[in-house]
Amino acid sequence: MEKIRPATILLVEDDPGDQKLIKVSLKNQKIANELYIVGSGEEAMEFLYHRGKHSVGTPLPDLILLDLKMPGMGGKEFLRRIKQDEKMKKIQVVILTSSDSEKDILDSYNLQASGYVKKPVELEDFKRVVKEIEAYWFIICKLPPKEE
């Protein structure tokens, strides 16, 4: 049996309400996960490149849950930048947004998002969907191995 290592998730989300809802949804999951939360695209860059207040050196996440509409650097710009970086581009990025515009969906996949999920309106649906995203990526899928 493989050694189970904690699955790390980086949530890039500016809305504190959604941050909390996602945190609540991921709690009590059987998967041992570590959730890091940043409030903007800029902060997410700092997190990944160990700069600014994230200079302590957290390991790269396995999965990024990315909101599209954020002040400053939006989700798409953030996605474009990390997919251009050899080291970052293997990280799976799932868009989690309230937009269901065709343009946003198309743009996201063109920028190599791994998935696109619209935030469900109903609380129960919301919780279920977030749990299912986690289960899909950490149980069903084989993620690229961690670099040590």
Place this chain on the structure above:
Amino acid sequence: MEEERKKTPVKILVCDDDPAFRKLVRTYLRSADMDFVLKEAGQKGEIRDALDKGGIDLVLMDILMPEKSGIEWLDEIVEKRIAPVVMLTGFGSEEIAVQSIHEGAIDYIPKERLTRDRLLSTIKITLETWKRKLAEEEKRRLMEELEETNQKLERSNKELWDFAYIASHDLREPMRKISAFGQLLQKSLKGKLDEDEQENLAFMIDGANRMQQMINDLLIYSRVSTKAKPPARVDLNAVIGDLKNVELAVQVEETGGVINVPEPLPPLHADPSQIHQLLQNLLGNGLKYYRKGVPPVITVRGRVVRGNMVRIEVQDNGIGIEEQYCANIFGMFKRLHSREDYEGSGIGLAVCKKIVERHGGKIGVESNPGVGSTFWFTVPITIDELQIQRNRWDVMSDILEEISWEGGVQKTNLDWKSVKRYFDFLMDNDFLDAGDEPGKGESYKLTEKGQDLLLKLQTVAEMIR
């Protein structure tokens, strides 16, 4: 017009520095059978005074005026739309005369060829031309104004809908938070609140949910114009088939309802996804507002009307609608029933209306309370179907024309194979009558109804060409 002129005298201003010429004009006008008031001006100051005073119907202007030339005066008079101008030209000034026409003079008269008749007929024609010119200008101005207003309206309408879309989109997020955290609170406080407090919290969450629903509906409504797609051929039969098997399948099963399409429906030229939505709403309503204990039976029929539109009717056997409500059920958030009896937020028919109107059609309802309702709408027909329809009319019109021309026709004289369908149709509907000469084979005549149809077909054929 002639009479009118006799009643109110025509005021003419003659501008010429030659008193002898002015006298000639005066003499000619005095002997005319039209009523004239003549004003004479020989100098710049006099012309200025007369023009400023106004009330002039026509100006006769010498081209060669001292101080300020006739052309300069012409420019001013044309610019201010004071009155029509006829230029008076001297010998050898033909070129300037032609130029003056370009500058806005209505006509010119060479002085050496001035006769009484020429003067009078020129005045008459000039007044008429002027009147027509003013009317045309007014018409053009009104058209431009209308066009401008239209564009403004279109712009502000678009802005409004863009605004509604963005606003409702952004409103949805905070409402989602109120509802979600309300529910979290409800869960965590379970057992810790008394009945009254629980009810208050439930009201709060219910309100937030309804608000979310309405914002959603508003989004759907505004999308009819903001997310519109170009028209294409839409097969309604397939649309209804899809709805029965997918979107409305649960409702059909739960109610034991039936959706009938007795005759194939004509194809439409419309936005496919909007037509899908339109039918879904109308059929959905039919399945929703049924009488308790009476499974809904919905019948969809279609026919071509006014040559280029299709009229679709969705008939149900449901609860029906009181007549006084029929007119305003297509408004936004209009509900006739309590939320407990029939759920829904009252956006469905408003969306239907907007879709139909976007396609240049109309929507309406006829209803019999306790018996059922028939919702109908019109949308444009497909272009190829329009062609088929045109051909059909042409064939029928040809048959009728031939019969009417010959005063009766032998069946054998017709290209029977190609016209049989139409011929049968004409017979079945009493447009044709079998002649009463037995033994002479089958002979047909136009009935009165048939003659009427021929006229109508010919008019329609003219109209659509």
